[in-house]
Amino acid sequence: MPIEQINGTKTIITLMNATTADQKTNVWEGGATRPLGASYGKMMMWFFILSDALTFAGFLAAYGFTRYKFIDIWPIADEVFTHFPFFHGNYPMYYVALMTFILIFSSVTMVLAVDAGHQMKKNKVITYMFLTIIGGLVFVGSQAWEWKNFIKGEFGAVQLKDGKIIQFVNHEGKQIALEDFATPDNQTVEHTRKNGLWFEKGETTYEYTTNGLIEDFKFSTEVGGIRLEKLNPETKQKVVILDKNEALKFLEQSTRVVRGANLEVNEYGSSQFADFFFFITGFHGFHVCSGIALNIIIFINVLVGTYERRGHYEMVEKVGLYWHFVDLVWVFVFTFFYLV
Numbered sequence: 001m002p003i004e005q006i007n008g009t010k011t012i013i014t015l016m017n018a019t020t021a022d023q024k025t026n027v028w029e030g031g032a033t034r035p036l037g038a039s040y041g042k043m044m045m046w047f048f049i050l051s052d053a054l055t056f057a058g059f060l061a062a063y064g065f066t067r068y069k070f071i072d073i074w075p076i077a078d079e080v081f082t083h084f085p086f087f088h089g090n091y092p093m094y095y096v097a098l099m100t101f102i103l104i105f106s107s108v109t110m111v112l113a114v115d116a117g118h119q120m121k122k123n124k125v126i127t128y129m130f131l132t133i134i135g136g137l138v139f140v141g142s143q144a145w146e147w148k149n150f151i152k153g154e155f156g157a158v159q160l161k162d163g164k165i166i167q168f169v170n171h172e173g174k175q176i177a178l179e180d181f182a183t184p185d186n187q188t189v190e191h192t193r194k195n196g197l198w199f200e201k202g203e204t205t206y207e208y209t210t211n212g213l214i215e216d217f218k219f220s221t222e223v224g225g226i227r228l229e230k231l232n233p234e235t236k237q238k239v240v241i242l243d244k245n246e247a248l249k250f251l252e253q254s255t256r257v258v259r260g261a262n263l264e265v266n267e268y269g270s271s272q273f274a275d276f277f278f279f280i281t282g283f284h285g286f287h288v289c290s291g292i293a294l295n296i297i298i299f300i301n302v303l304v305g306t307y308e309r310r311g312h313y314e315m316v317e318k319v320g321l322y323w324h325f326v327d328l329v330w331v332f333v334f335t336f337f338y339l340v
Contacts, residue, residue: 045318049325052287056329059283060336063276073164073229075269076238077338079175083149093338099142100334103288106135107327114320117313122302125316129299132323136292143285150277153260157267158210160253164229165269168217171224173240178208178257181220185212210254217251218244226250229269277337284333287326294319 038046067074078092085095113128156178157167170176184207217223225242228250232239241247258267266274298319307313 039314041314041318042321045321049321052325053329056283056332059280060332063280063336066272066276070270070272072231072233073270074231075266075273076231080150080268081146081338082154083146085145095142095146096334096338099139099146100330102135102142103139103327103330106132106139107324109135110320110323114313114317117307117316120308120313122305122308125302125313126299129295129302129316133292133295133299136288136295136323140285140288140292143281143288147278147281150274151260151262153258153267155267156208157258158213158251158254159256159258159265160250161255162253163271165258165265165267166229166250166254167227167238167267168223169225169227169240169242170222171242173224173227173242175227176223178213178259181222182208182213182216185209208257210251210257213257214248214251214254218248280333280337284326284329287329291319291323291326294322 081096082090082092083095084091109128109131113125113132116124116128154177155167155175157165159165167175168178168181170180225240225244226247228239228241230239231237241250258265260267261274261277263271263275263278265271268274298315301307301315302313307315
């Protein structure tokens with residue numbers, strides 16, 4: 001075969017391969033065929049955000065339907081989330097509002113980081129991404145602190161045979177803790193070197209029994225009555241019974257003492273409230289932790305100049321989309337779970 005023919009064949013094949021490669025490249029990186037003017041990575045991030053948004057929507061819809069079904073016994077958020085670090089007292093929703101502000105502020109710093117990336121200002125990207133990471137860490141830590149208080153509980157209650165929760169109140173109808181009127185039947189002493197368990201550490205815990213609580217309820221002058229799970233439709237508050245004889249009819253049906261909240265029982269009321277709280281806020285917390293990890297990785301790349309050498313900070317913009325999504329989801333969780 002002539003050399004000219006062979007060279008001509010190679011040239012044709014080379015041109016065909018180049019054309020095919022260009023066509024494949026143009027799908028995502030070429031002019032008019034680029035979907036919505038977005039790169040492949042940004043488009044995939046939008047697909048992920050859309051699918052994840054549907055997941056959260058399903059969870060919140062399930063929460064809404066469940067709450068509507070059990071609206072007459074659903075716990076009141078203002079009575080559950082009342083703690084504030086380093087302050088003792090009743091501060092309904094204050095700390096949750098502060099958590100929300102911190103997360104939204106971190107979204108602002110993320111916007112500033114993306115804008116600084118567009119302007120190729122490395123130092124500003126570093127500063128704003130660092131503030132974003134700090135905001136995320138503070139939010140996750142605050143959520144863990146809130147979980148701790150929710151799990152530990154504050155007042156204590158008893159559970160009846162039908163699963164309903166009964167709380168105790170004073171003569172003014174305000175909720176009081178078991179320790180305010182009852183004497184524990186059993187006490188677990190804190191581990192110390194004196195009792196030979198120097199290698200272990202724990203807290204002093206008190207155990208109450210239903211029979212002991214009933215007896216203390218009868219003769220205590222501190223406790224005035226009980227509060228039921230059921231809401232008064234007129235006052236939107238829990239039904240309070242200050243007649244001890246009538247209250248004893250409920251207490252005689254008690255089966256166990258409840259402290260705090262978990263996936264089985266909840267001292268604040270319906271156990272399904274605790275189930276949704278742990279699942280929805282925990283799922284969102286997992287997303288925040290993932291976002292923090294991604295931000296840290298991108299932050300390190302910014303420090304070493306990876307994106308400066310590439311000539312763009314698109315990765316900062318991609319992780320920014322995810323972070324804004326996490327913030328937006330929390331706004332819905334905060335609205336439906338805490339405010340409504």
